[in-house]
Amino acid sequence: MEPGERIVSTYNAGPFAAGAALASFERIGLTHVPVGTGNSERLVRAIELLRPDAAVLTPSYAAHLVEWADAHDVDLRGSSVERVLVAGEPGGGEPAFRAELEEGWGARVTEAMGIGDIGVSLWGECEEQDGMHLGARGFVHPELIDPETGSALELRDGASGELVLSHLRHRAAPLLRFRTRDHVQVRLGRCACGRTGPRVRCVGRTDDMLIVRGVNVFPSAVREVVSAFAPEVSGHIRVRPRSGDVKQEPPLPVSVELAREGTARPGLADAIRERLRSTLVVQTTVELVPWGSLGRSEYKSKLVEH
Ligand SMILES: [Zn+2]
The missing domain is CATH 3.30.300.30 (ANL, C-terminal domain)
Structure with a gap:
């Protein structure tokens, strides 16, 4: 996203956890249109009237809106939205699911991932979309464990396991080796975008x-x-x-x-x-x-x- 662009958000987040991600939109110079969930009619009206460049929502809600628009004769594909940012659950990184969202929205879909306890939107895709880069290096330390035994796994290219995160610079309530319950696959090779942080793709929730x-x-x-x-x-x-x-x-x-x-x-x-x-x-x-x-x-x- 570039300063001056408009983004519509659909998270009912307060100022503490996920709300910090929403505040970042203003910080980078976007015009933020917070709509929240619970009223698809109002969301679609906001898209029609305020013409945002991007929408941020969970992949489930993005998929639901494609069906909703179809049933209500709304042309989502022809809307101003050219980028759909999904976060909050796995899905945005599944090729078939992503293709459906891109088709339904007529927009590029990118994925981000974080966890309220540690930090929101810690990981995000770059333009190469080859996994989500850790954008919080120096602030958060990632590790991998085997979810069944809890033993540490080497963070090497291609490894998969449960993601464990530690705060490095959090002063109020730092968490050490916090189990995210997110099962990820790791990529360490150089990314064509030039960023050097490790990348992950979320395979699913350890809970599930x-x-x-x-x-x-x-x-x-x-x-x-x-x-x-x-x-x-x-x-x-x-x-x-x-x-x-x-x-x-x-x-x-x-x-x-x-x-x-x-x-x-x-x-x-x-x-x-x-x-x-x-x-x-x-x-x-x-x-x-x-x-x-x-x-x-x-x-x-x-x-x-x-
Ligand atoms: Zn990259």
Whole structure:
């Protein structure tokens, strides 16, 4: 974003945690239009009347607005918004999901990630979009651990594990080795943009992770595989474990929502099940459900329902 540009935000954040990210918009010289969540009509009206260059929202809400605009005959693609900044949950970095958002908004989608306890928007994509750079070097120290054992993992190129963060310069309530519950993949090679900070891609939340016969399964990874079947599917899924445990016996039940006016072609469920097996090494049962039957969110999507 450049000084002088306009941005519309949809976070109901107070001044303490995530609100600091919103204050940064003014700090870098943007005109900030804070709309908040809960009223898509008002948000779309603000976009039409105030013509922002960018919108910042959760990926779930960005996807919800594409559907909302479609149902209300609103031309989101033709709007002034050329950049959509997503943060708050995984999704913006999943290629198929990102492509859907870019198509629906007619805008470039970039992703940022932070955590209220440590700092907001600590990580963000550059123009190369090859993972999110740590923008808080010298302020926050990143480490990786194995989420099951808690043991440290080497922060090397290609490594994956749970992200652990420590404050280096926080004076009031510094946190040391804070577990973020974000499971990330690390990139350390030089980025074409010239920035040298490590980059991560968020694979999913450790909280959401299930272990199916020894294999770690992230619901966001299931969504990523399923989304590749668009336009036959809507991209909405629910993983429905049969017990409340992290460890699950296969097959893992997954509900997959069909596209609007979509009908299940013979073999679609089998094709999805087979792709999940070959990509994630997990046995599933795939139930196809009609469009609109899995709930939408204006904030963060629930991918698991026990
Ligand atoms: Zn870069």
